[in-house]
Amino acid sequence: MHIFDSVQKTKRKFTPMVEGKVSLYVCGPTVYDDAHLGHAKSALVFDLLVRVLEANGYSVIYARNITDIDDKIIKKAQEQNRTIKEITDFYTTAYHREMAFLGIKKPDIEPKATESLNAMFELIQKLIDNKHAYKTEDGDVYFDTASDSKYLTLSNRVQDEGDKFQRVESSSMKKNSADFALWKSVNDGGVSFNSPFGSGRPGWHIECSAMIEKHFVTVSSPYAIDIHGGGADLLFPHHENEAAQTRCATSHPLANYWMHNGFVNIDGEKMSKSLGNSFFLKDALKAYDGEVLRFYLLSTHYRSNFNFNEDDLLSSKKRLDRIYRLKKRLFGLANAYERTAFCEKLLDTLSDDLNISSALALIDEMISSANETLDTAGKHKELKKETLSNLTYIEKILGFGAKNPFEYFQFGLNEDAKAKIAELIIKRDEAKKAKDFALSDTIRDEILSFGVSLMDTPNGTFWERT
RNA sequence: GGUGCCAUCGCCAAGUGGUAAGGCCGCAGCCUGCAAAGCUGCUAUCCCCAGUUCAAAUCUGGGUGGCACCUCCA
Structure with a gap:
């Protein structure tokens, strides 16, 4: 298995800390609105990663968090005159439902910020004790970026002097404009949590560091986790800051491998509210079978930016249709799975940093070849058995072809x-x-x-x- | 302004030194009462220029064009 490490910017052979076991943490959604195609892409990419790791014989512990403490959630709750919990429960449920439509397996652990506060307190306290964090007069706690000699090494950024001049207006209490909040004091009597640092709310970045520490770290781990994933935009500042917190509060770096998935654009434009609701997953699911969206969003390499476009989706669907038509031809046959040469090749190519394009090419060739033989006279008992095994493997490792083929082709008719x-x-x-x-x-x-x-x-x- | 990524057939998209995968669309044929589906065949020398090499889409330099991030963001 090889993985492109987006920090070292090179493809590396994957070797987990503990033989046969993989710890994976992916930044999940902030539940203040409906999931859009970008959330789907990210969840899909790491769903595929887990499947491929497992197919390679690894036992994977996969965590994807739910950020349920956030200013945007509070704003939404105020706008709609609902409680925070009503908002987060509503969107968390919707997220789960929509991810299930895409055939995305549930993570093993789904930590929530609200359930991880003690872990955050511990981490913040350690940072204060280590002099990597400081408390301001108005009760905020900031990470002291100047105290961390490795700060900005994750995202390979240079401390930009110009930057400081441009952003002087933000928080005068900070020692350095690059310092970020670990704890924000809140005095308005609104949403706040009691902490050793006073009442307030945690900063965004500390959540992930704390959850990882809580759920994964054992005494002797050289890294907190094997693989850390998320959207490409998260590399800076989110992951940079996460890494700094963990590094300074504990004796281990955060992750050995970093994976970042590319962005989803719509018709060549960045997704934004002004484009209307077309980017919401729930709307896409009204028009297309979840598996069609799964296939389409996964059909391009995970690191590339993805340009969502209805014409491309339709031509991509025709490719998935081929799998289902072959499945139709074999419908009713008893399945007796055995690992074929095709399965080996498919796993090999996917194990090379999830090379989905090559994998799809293999599948198309397998389909054409099977159809060709099936078109000629004869029973083809062995070929049918082999083809069925191939389809079973495709379903298992890629999640394509999981439905009843007749129902698949009837999507949307009453x-x-x-x-x-x-x-x-x-x-x-x-x-x-x-x-x-x-x-x-x-x-x-x-x-x-x-x-x-x-x-x-x-x-x-x-x-x-x- | 800083940092980084990308540029392959009409469209989507693999391939990172050894002579261009795959899908969609199109054309021709087989099959079919006719279709549809399926199958067969056909369709690019890789943005431009220069260089390295026996050999480059793949490496180096320059150019052009596009994109992302720069403390809200999957």
Whole structure:
């Protein structure tokens, strides 16, 4: 297994701290709004990573956090006149539901900020004790960036003098403009938590460091975790600051490998509220099967920026359709999975920093080759068995082809329409038997008007949503 | 301004030194009552210039164009 380390900027052979075991932490969502395609992309990428690691024989402990303390949550609660918990519960539930539609497995651990406050207190106290953090007169606690000689080495940034001049207006209490809040005192009687540093709220960055420390670290770990993941925008400042906190509060660096997924743009533009709601996952799921979105969002390498575009989605869907059509051809066969040469090749290419494009090419070639043999006369018992094993493996490692193939092709049609189509197909078959092709073609036109296409096969007539 | 990434067929997209994967679209054919699906065949020398090398899409330098981050952000 090889992974591109976005800190060292090179592809590295993956070696976990403990043989056979992998600890993975990914920055999850702040639950103040519906998930958008970017959240989906990130969750999808690390879902794939976990599957590939497991296929390589690793036992993975995967944590993805929920940030449920945040100014934006408080703002939303005030706007909607609801409690913080109502807001965070609502969006957390929605997030879980939508991720499930995408075929994303649940993380093993899903820590919440509200449930990790003690771990944050401990970490902040250690930083204060080590003189890496200081308390200001108004009760805030800041990380002292000047005290950390390795600060900015994660994101390879240089301390920019110009930067300081531009941002002088922000918080005069800080020793250095680069210092970031570990604890913000809140006196307005609103949302605050009691802490050894006074009542207030934790800074964003400390949450992740604390959760990792709480859930993963054992006494002898050379790193807190093996792999830390998240969106590309998180490298700085979020991950830089996380790494600084952990490094200065404990005796170990935060992570051995860092992985960052690329961004999702819509029609060439950065996602923003002004573009309307088209980027929300819930809206995309109304129009497309979750697995179509999974396939499309995963079809480009995880490190590249992804340009979401409906035309591309449609051509990508046609590629997924091929998997399901092959599955249809083998429908009803008893599955007896065995690891084929194809499975080995697929795993090999995915183990090279998740090379999904090569993996998809392998799948397409496998499909064409299987169809070709199946088209010729003969029972092909061995080939069918092998192909079924291949499809099973694709489903397991990539999560493609997990549904009933007939239901997959019927996405979005209601029961009345399905019944009407079935009725018309019987009528058309009768007309065909009577060689009344004019009538059968008229009926077909009527069926096509439902937005479906028809396929006459030796096993009967089937239809698919187009 | 600082730092970094990218540029491969009409579209999407692999390939990081050995002579261009795959999908969509298109064209031709097989199959089909006709279709659809499936199959077969056909379609690029890799932004530009210079260099290194027996050999470069792949390395180096320069140029052009696009993008990201710079303390809210998956």
